Amino acid sequence: MASKSQDVEALVKKEYEHGFFTDIDSDTVAPGLSDDVIAFISKKKDEPDWLLEWRLKAFHNWQKMSEPTWAHVHYPPIDYQAISYYSAPKSKKDGPKSLDDVDPKLLETYEKLGIPLHEQKMLAGVAVDAVFDSVSVATTFKEKLADAGVIFCSFSEAVQDHPELVKKYLGTVVPAADNFYAALNSAVFTDGSFCYIPKNTRCPMELSTYFRINASNTGQFERTLIIAEEGSYVSYLEGCTAPMRDENQLHAAVVELVALDNAAIKYSTVQNWYPGDENGKGGIYNFVTKRGDCRGVSSKISWTQVETGSAITWKYPSCLLRGDNSVGEFYSVAVTNNYQQADTGTKMIHLGKNTRSTIISKGISAGHAENAYRGLVRISAKADNARNYTQCDSLLMGDKCGAHTFPYIEAKNASAQVEHEATTSKIGDDQLFYCRQRGISEEDAVNMIVNGFCKEVFKELPMEFAVEAQKLLGVTLEGAVG
Amino acid sequence: MSDTAVKHYIEELHRLQESLPGDKLSLIREAAMGQFQARGFPTTRQENWKYTDVKPIARSAFGIAEAKPATGYEKQLEHARLSGLDSHELVFINGRFSVEHSRSQDLPQGVVLEDMSSAVNNHSMLVDSVMSNTTLNDQSNPFNILNTAFIHDGVLIHVPDDCSIDKPINLIYLSGYSDNEFSAHPRNLIFLGSGARLTVIENYVGAKDRQYFINTVTDAVLSSNAALTHYKLQQESVESYHIGNLNIYQDRDSQVNSHSISLGGALVRNDIKVQLDAEGAGVLLNGLYMANGKQHIDNHTLINHLQQHTTSEEHYRGVLNDRGRGVFNGKVVVHKDAQKTDAAQSNANLLLSDQAEIDTKPELEIYADDVKCSHGSTVGQLDKDMMFYLRSRAIDEATAKSILTYAFAEEVIKRIEIEQIRHYLEYQVIGRLPDAELIKEFTHE
Numbered sequence: 001m002a003s004k005s006q007d008v009e010a011l012v013k014k015e016y017e018h019g020f021f022t023d024i025d026s027d028t029v030a031p032g033l034s035d036d037v038i039a040f041i042s043k044k045k046d047e048p049d050w051l052l053e054w055r056l057k058a059f060h061n062w063q064k065m066s067e068p069t070w071a072h073v074h075y076p077p078i079d080y081q082a083i084s085y086y087s088a089p090k091s092k093k094d095g096p097k098s099l100d101d102v103d104p105k106l107l108e109t110y111e112k113l114g115i116p117l118h119e120q121k122m123l124a125g126v127a128v129d130a131v132f133d134s135v136s137v138a139t140t141f142k143e144k145l146a147d148a149g150v151i152f153c154s155f156s157e158a159v160q161d162h163p164e165l166v167k168k169y170l171g172t173v174v175p176a177a178d179n180f181y182a183a184l185n186s187a188v189f190t191d192g193s194f195c196y197i198p199k200n201t202r203c204p205m206e207l208s209t210y211f212r213i214n215a216s217n218t219g220q221f222e223r224t225l226i227i228a229e230e231g232s233y234v235s236y237l238e239g240c241t242a243p244m245r246d247e248n249q250l251h252a253a254v255v256e257l258v259a260l261d262n263a264a265i266k267y268s269t270v271q272n273w274y275p276g277d278e279n280g281k282g283g284i285y286n287f288v289t290k291r292g293d294c295r296g297v298s299s300k301i302s303w304t305q306v307e308t309g310s311a312i313t314w315k316y317p318s319c320l321l322r323g324d325n326s327v328g329e330f331y332s333v334a335v336t337n338n339y340q341q342a343d344t345g346t347k348m349i350h351l352g353k354n355t356r357s358t359i360i361s362k363g364i365s366a367g368h369a370e371n372a373y374r375g376l377v378r379i380s381a382k383a384d385n386a387r388n389y390t391q392c393d394s395l396l397m398g399d400k401c402g403a404h405t406f407p408y409i410e411a412k413n414a415s416a417q418v419e420h421e422a423t424t425s426k427i428g429d430d431q432l433f434y435c436r437q438r439g440i441s442e443e444d445a446v447n448m449i450v451n452g453f454c455k456e457v458f459k460e461l462p463m464e465f466a467v468e469a470q471k472l473l474g475v476t477l478e479g480a481v482g
Numbered sequence: 483m484s485d486t487a488v489k490h491y492i493e494e495l496h497r498l499q500e501s502l503p504g505d506k507l508s509l510i511r512e513a514a515m516g517q518f519q520a521r522g523f524p525t526t527r528q529e530n531w532k533y534t535d536v537k538p539i540a541r542s543a544f545g546i547a548e549a550k551p552a553t554g555y556e557k558q559l560e561h562a563r564l565s566g567l568d569s570h571e572l573v574f575i576n577g578r579f580s581v582e583h584s585r586s587q588d589l590p591q592g593v594v595l596e597d598m599s600s601a602v603n604n605h606s607m608l609v610d611s612v613m614s615n616t617t618l619n620d621q622s623n624p625f626n627i628l629n630t631a632f633i634h635d636g637v638l639i640h641v642p643d644d645c646s647i648d649k650p651i652n653l654i655y656l657s658g659y660s661d662n663e664f665s666a667h668p669r670n671l672i673f674l675g676s677g678a679r680l681t682v683i684e685n686y687v688g689a690k691d692r693q694y695f696i697n698t699v700t701d702a703v704l705s706s707n708a709a710l711t712h713y714k715l716q717q718e719s720v721e722s723y724h725i726g727n728l729n730i731y732q733d734r735d736s737q738v739n740s741h742s743i744s745l746g747g748a749l750v751r752n753d754i755k756v757q758l759d760a761e762g763a764g765v766l767l768n769g770l771y772m773a774n775g776k777q778h779i780d781n782h783t784l785i786n787h788l789q790q791h792t793t794s795e796e797h798y799r800g801v802l803n804d805r806g807r808g809v810f811n812g813k814v815v816v817h818k819d820a821q822k823t824d825a826a827q828s829n830a831n832l833l834l835s836d837q838a839e840i841d842t843k844p845e846l847e848i849y850a851d852d853v854k855c856s857h858g859s860t861v862g863q864l865d866k867d868m869m870f871y872l873r874s875r876a877i878d879e880a881t882a883k884s885i886l887t888y889a890f891a892e893e894v895i896k897r898i899e900i901e902q903i904r905h906y907l908e909y910q911v912i913g914r915l916p917d918a919e920l921i922k923e924f925t926h927e
Contacts, residue, residue, distance in 0.1 A: 070529070379861075381836060381837075394846075394848070396848065396850075396851035396853075397851065398851055399818070399821070399850055399851045399852070401849075401851065402847070402848060402849045403846075403848045404845070404846060404847045404848060405844075405845060405846040405857070406843070406845050407843060407844060407845075407859070408841070408842075408843050409840070409841065409842045409843065409859060409861060410839070410840075410841045411831070411833055411839065411840050411841075411861040412836075412838075412839045413833070413836055414833045414834060414835050414836045414838065414863060415836075415863065416833060416861055416862075417861065417862050417863070418859075418860060418861040418862070419858075419859075419860050419862075420844065420857075420858060420859040420860070421856075421857075421858045422844070422846060422856065422857050422858070423855065423856045424846055424848050424853060424854075424855040424856070425853070425854060425855070426851045426852055426853075
């Protein structure tokens with residue numbers, strides 16, 4: 001908890017911490033989307049024919065689809081032909097073999113972001129697959145992971161080195177025609193992360209990817225695929241920051257998780273993309289499809305997310321509980337301030353017997369922001385003894401913001417037990433008074449109360465992330481009260 | 483398919499209009515039909531109708547019911563009456579008002595209780611005020627519009643300032659006893675002056691296994707300090723279609739208690755829309771739905787907190803058995819100026835069969851910060867410990883189940899203030915459970 005008292009006025013004016021821009025010659029394709037552009041991306045990445053076909057099929061599906069409008073968010077129409085669908089740092093061709101080969105400018109950027117790669121290798125014990133503008137440029141801890149048999153690499157590398165795995169699992173959790181943004185991603189994705197944990201293996205370290213959007217006017221379309229074989233375990237961390245800019249940027253990622261028998265995947269996200277300025281100008285559009293498939297018996301997928309950034313968030317990390325006794329979890333903190341809009345939640349689809357799911361969602365809305373929880377719990381007719389517990393709480397700060405809850409519950413099995421609870425309130429005057437009375441500044445008191453409100457979710461995060469998340473929360477809500 | 487159904491209703495309207503030359507409402511009907519034509523029947527692609535498919539209604543295209551002869555129906559009427567309850571009684575046969583069966587005496591001075599066809603001539607101002615009120619009249623609901631297109635039967639109730647009607651007004655709708663395959667669109671308008679008090683019962687009773695379509699709308703406008711208690715007891719034939727809209731507008735410090743009990747009907751949809759438009763306005767929505775066989779019962783409620791210091795409380799419970807399907811959608815919207823809103827909502831469901839289904843969606847939309855809002859929704863089964871307790875006392879399984887199911891439903895019934903209605907419902911609810919006679923022993927007060 002920050003202890004020094006700060007000038008609220010200064011905080012309100014405070015600019016986005018990570019707002020800087022690294023100038024690297026990008027190998028950018030002209031804006032627009034067509035079969036040719038997709039062929040260009042595919043060729044540029046030296047992809048096999050089946051993948052190009054898959055992309056084109058997705059693109060043709062996408063052309064027939066229309067943008068979803070059901071979410072509780074508002075934004076000007078996006079011109080998909082005005083976006084450039086490929087950009088890669090120039091030095092890519094040679095492929096840096098070690099950190100020394102990496103563009104020093106890139107390294108400088110990472111320093112500013114607080115992820116010094118060379119130090120992290122020793123200190124943090126975290127493997128970082130740093131994605132800079134759609135193409136991975138440096139990967140660490142490869143050897144150590146290779147010893148355990150874990151494959152952790154960029155998506156493009158996986159396509160080259162492990163095509164059979166990619167072909168087997170790509171699009172099996174999120175089909176290419178799943179929704180508008182997933183179809184778009186399937187057509188034009190440039191890179192992302194690939195992770196494969198072999199049978200009965202516990203991944204020796206937390207895997208982490210820092211995504212970063214850089215070149216101006218470029219949409220970012222990552223694709224992540226994680227496969228946990230029988231009896232394996234992996235904890236995957238994803239964290240994001242983005243530089244400041246004026247035009248809105250589109251981000252439509254797809255994440256697919258596959259957990260086979262007795263496997264467990266823990267996927268944690270801290271999302272801190274540029275949310276736009278205090279007048280709602282700029283900011284990232286974050287339209288993400290994340291889905292985990294508990295394919296095997298007694299498998300487990302756990303999503304934890306801290307969403308503080310982006311102008312618009314449209315994101316529903318979901319679990320398909322197909323295997324008997326499988327478990328799905330969703331822990332979320334979504335914070336919106338100024339003119340941010342978030343429509344986020346989860347889907348728990350119970351298909352197997354004795355499947356269980358837990359949903360804990362905390363929404364905090366301040367300024368002129370809109371924050372919605374949208375969730376679906378479906379108990380299918382064959383899912384005997386399925387169990388769900390859902391709790392979504394909203395905290396409102398200020399009288400211009402909105403907080404909404406849209407939970408869908410569909411139960412078709414007589415042994416289903418589903419509970420849903422939701423509350424909406426503001427920060428208690430009594431709580432605030434109690435803190436103020438003990439000499440704690442209002443800003444700190446609010447911080448403390450909000451952190452307490454989110455505690456249930458933070459405790460699910462890996463240690464380093466939990467600390468970062470708490471700080472982020474403070475930064476996001478600066479100036480919201482006082 | 484929907485187009486032919488719409489065409490059918492346009493023809494039916496022409497038929498009705500010709501039979502009522504020079505009727506004051508003909509323009510309103512035409513306008514509404516124009517709107518309905520533009521909109522058509524709702525489809526499951528519309529969010530509000532996601533879980534309820536009204537194709538069977540569109541497909542059936544029943545003709546408008548004929549007015550019925552005056553005699554008969556005494557036995558059915560006796561059956562539908564709430565025994566021991568003294569009330570002003572208005573009777574509708576197949577949705578058409580029957581003056582011969584109705585009786586209302588000793589109404590306080592100034593109270594208007596008239597059937598719509600005469601109210602149009604005697605109180606056209608009141609009728610117009612509702613028809614032109616777009617916030618009250620739900621323009622987004624196609625069935626509400628369709629009802630307006632056929633507005634003819636129903637009652638107008640006006641209670642003047644500071645007047646209280648002690649005896650409830652009991653509207654009895656007998657359907658299907660003499661006729662099959664008809665549609666009816668009864669419309670009720672209720673006005674309460676400042677400080678007025680009223681209890682209205684809408685009791686829908688249908689002949690066994692008859693097929694028909696009832697599309698009813700009740701609009702209620704409450705002035706300051708007025709109080710309305712509204713009961714809707716729906717026991718239509720299990721082959722029938724029933725669509726009901728209740729639109730409520732509330733002024734300062736007014737209170738509405740609504741009790742909605744849905745037991746009958748093959749395809750049922752109830753919509754309740756409440757506008758809390760002044761400080762101190764409060765509403766209680768209390769509801770029970772029980773679906774057996776292949777029944778489909780959908781309850782949609784919308785509460786708009788438009789001003790500060792308004793309160794709402796909602797309790798809906800469902801019992802789904804056999805292949806029955808329940809749908810619940812409770813939406814609470816707290817608008818920008820509605821600070822100090824207190825809104826609580828709960829929906830509990832009992833799933834008793836693997837073929838039964840419940841789709842529930844409690845929604846909160848909040849644009850003010852100093853509010854207290856909560857909702858809860860559950861789907862579950864009978865408590866194992868409770869079952870064990872009863873079984874260990876030598877009560878057989880079927881009876882134990884029935885007792886616990888009844889206890890679950892009773893949470894809603896016990897909120898009903900009128901004793902006779904409570905008893906009547908206890909009787910009706912228990913009657914739908916296995917081992918009815920045995921349970922009655924346990925539940926006798």
